[in-house]
Each structure stands twice: as C-alpha cells, then as structure tokens.
Amino acid sequence: MPDKTVVILGGTAEARLLADALVENDGERLRVITSLAGRTKNPKLPKGEVRDGGFGGADGLATHLSETGCDLLIDATHPYAAQITRHAAEAANKANLPRLLLNRPAWVEQEDDNWTHVKDIAAAADAITRQSRACLITTGVNDLAAFSGIVTTKLFVRLIEKPEKLPLDHVEVVIGSPPYKTSDETALMQLLGIDLIVTKNAGGSGTYAKIEAARALGIGVIMIDRPPLPQSDTVETVEDALARTMEILD
Numbered sequence: 001m002p003d004k005t006v007v008i009l010g011g012t013a014e015a016r017l018l019a020d021a022l023v024e025n026d027g028e029r030l031r032v033i034t035s036l037a038g039r040t041k042n043p044k045l046p047k048g049e050v051r052d053g054g055f056g057g058a059d060g061l062a063t064h065l066s067e068t069g070c071d072l073l074i075d076a077t078h079p080y081a082a083q084i085t086r087h088a089a090e091a092a093n094k095a096n097l098p099r100l101l102l103n104r105p106a107w108v109e110q111e112d113d114n115w116t117h118v119k120d121i122a123a124a125a126d127a128i129t130r131q132s133r134a135c136l137i138t139t140g141v142n143d144l145a146a147f148s149g150i151v152t153t154k155l156f157v158r159l160i161e162k163p164e165k166l167p168l169d170h171v172e173v174v175i176g177s178p179p180y181k182t183s184d185e186t187a188l189m190q191l192l193g194i195d196l197i198v199t200k201n202a203g204g205s206g207t208y209a210k211i212e213a214a215r216a217l218g219i220g221v222i223m224i225d226r227p228p229l230p231q232s233d234t235v236e237t238v239e240d241a242l243a244r245t246m247e248i249l250d
C-alpha cells in the first residue's frame with residue numbers, strides 16, 4: 001500500500017518520463033497520479049494513474065489535491081502553459097503543500113541564428129507579413145486565430161493531429177510529432193519553400209531540429225519569448241526532479 005501521493009501536472013515528455021521513473025523506482029511506496037488537460041485524442045500515457053481534463057480553476061485543483069491526499073504537487077507542464085502553473089502555485093499554497101516546478105531551460109540564440117524576439121502571439125503575427133512569403137507556424141492550434149489577418153503570406157501550421165475544425169481556413173496543416181530530426185526538418189522546409197518559422201522557445205531536444213534546420217538554411221525565426229511564471233522551487237531535468245522529489249518526501 002503506497003504511503004505517499006504525488007500529483008504530476010503533465011502534457012510534456014518530461015512529465016511522462018518522470019511518472020514512469022517514479023513508478024519504476026518507488027511504485028511500492030508512491031501513488032503517482034498524472035493529470036492531463038485532455039487536449040490530445042491519443043496521448044502517450046505514463047505509468048501510474050492518469051486523470052484527464054481541467055479542474056475548474058485553482059480551487060478545483062486544490063480540491064483534487066486534498067481528495068487524493070496529495071503530499072507533493074509536481075508541475076511538469078509546458079513552459080508556455082502559464083495559467084495552469086499559476087493555478088498550481090495558488091492551489092498548493094491553499095492546500096499548504098510543497099510544489100515543484102520542472103521547467104526545461106530555454107534555447108539560446110547561436111551566432112548563425114536569425115531570431116526576431118516577440119512577446120506574444122499577436123506580435124508574432126504582426127511580424128510575419130513584413131518578412132515572409134511562406135511561413136511555418138509551430139505554436140499549436142489554440143493560437144491560430146491570431147494569424148487570421150495574414151493574407152499575403154502562405155501559412156503552414158504543424159500539428160500533432162488534425163483538429164475537427166481549424167480556426168482559420170487559409171492555412172495548410174502539416175502533421176508531425178516530436179522528436180524531429182534536423183534532416184527531416186530541412187527537407188520539409190525546402191519542400192514547402194519556407195522562409196520563416198514562428199515558434200515558442202520550448203527548450204529541450206524534441207523540437208530543436210527546426211532551429212538547427214533554420215540556421216543551416218538561413219531562415220529567420222520569430223521567437224515568442226517565454227511567459228513569466230510564479231516563483232517556484234524549480235528543477236530543469238527529469239533527473240533533478242527525481243532527486244528533489246525524494247528529498248521533499250523523505
């Protein structure tokens with residue numbers, strides 16, 4: 001019978017790897033619950049328990065933490081999932097629980113990169129028309145509506161799965177899932193005649209190939225900088241998250 005419960009807010013490869021490692025290393029002692037937002041139809045599932053869908057705000061998350069008898073909340077969500085991270089901070093505070101943030105480091109611009117830094121998706125959309133004839137957008141389906149005013153640039157959007165309905169009809173969908181290879185990214189950009197990429201600064205290796213391909217091909221990158229997150233006990237890798245979890249729970 002497990003004597004400690006860990007709730008992981010997931011939706012990233014790191015969250016899945018962390019849940020797998022906690023269950024494999026300490027499954028006798030730990031109950032591991034991963035929470036997914038429910039946005040993807042067939043997500044890769046982690047070991048341990050999985051729940052799906054929003055909590056209904058910070059109060060709903062606090063209720064979930066108390067109902068599951070949570071001892072540690074690990075926020076391993078995407079660096080741009082700022083709302084759930086704010087809710088996690090508020091809920092852990094309310095429930096008087098320790099909270100750990102697993103946040104992978106941002107990519108850093110290299111000498112041959114050509115990045116235009118923007119603060120949000122609206123600023124990214126503003127920057128496209130001036131720079132591009134064919135642009136690959138890799139920021140996900142939720143933000144697509146921001147590009148509705150762009151008519152002189154051919155837009156491609158890369159998504160993990162085709163949505164039932166796209167918020168824009170003048171974009172072409174390219175299906176793909178990380179991890180990507182630089183050679184494939186280079187070939188894709190050449191095939192589509194891409195001259196600009198719009199991306200979030202996701203960090204990590206899974207989607208970095210597009211940055212390497214853009215560098216090699218001399219393609220510009222509109223980089224949406226990271227949103228501010230609440231102050232947190234933060235680790236950057238799954239290994240460090242594992243070690244810190246043990247420290248907190250022991």
Ligand code: NAP
Nearest residue numbers: 010011035036037054055056057077078080081082083084
């Ligand atoms: P968000 O804007 O920060 O959160 C919006 C709402 O979605 C939250 O208020 C919460 O609803 C629900 N939610 C988000 N993550 C959840 C989780 N792990 N478990 C349960 N509910 C969750 O989040 P987002 O940017 O839409 O991202 C949604 C999910 O996709 C996250 O799990 C994130 O890790 C993953 N993801 C996001 C991105 C990205 O670029 N943003 C990229 C890759 C993966 P309630 O208020 O109802 O609780």
